[in-house]
Amino acid sequence: MKVTIMKFYIFSLLLLICFSSVGIANAQVSSIKVSFEKDGKQIDKGFRVRIYSDEQSYYKDRGHNKGIKPKVKQSAFIVPPEIMKQEKVIIIFEISEFDLAFFDVPTIGFNASNWTVGVDTKPFEKENIMGTIPEKNIDIAAYLEFLSKEGKKIKILVNRHK
Secondary structure, three states, X not given: OHHHHHHHHHHHHHHHHHHHHHHHHHOOOOEEEEEEEEOOEEEOOOEEEEEEOOHHHHHHHOOOOOOEOOOEEOOEEEOOXXXXXXXXXXXXXXXXOEEEEEEEEEHHHHHOOEEEEEEEOOOOOXXXXXXXXXXXXXXXXXXXXXXXXXXXXXXXXEEEEO
């Protein structure tokens, strides 16, 4: 009888340890390494990030520099867990002389470990131009690029007009 009770306690303890370690693994903080390009060439500069859950909060905050400000360490930022409740977010990168706003960034992109943020100046690469906007009306073309879990390349474009 005592041996059976001891086996039960040991088994229960092992189950508790296993489920605790799974919970700890899932609670780990993820980060995204960000590399920056200008006209296809890597630039190494510090950056800041702001994230907004929707357009209303973005436009309400305009000029107040609020939003969610993830911690930035070296060339990566920590993904705030609260944004993962959203389907899409707005993310702002402040790098060098650029303030780049990307709308409708799917939160599945935050599962990628590497992002590339690029700025394309004239003459523009055709792949960085949205729709049918005449190039003469574009100041800069910016993009945010990452691979999905399935390995599909996702590229979000933004063209700043003059």
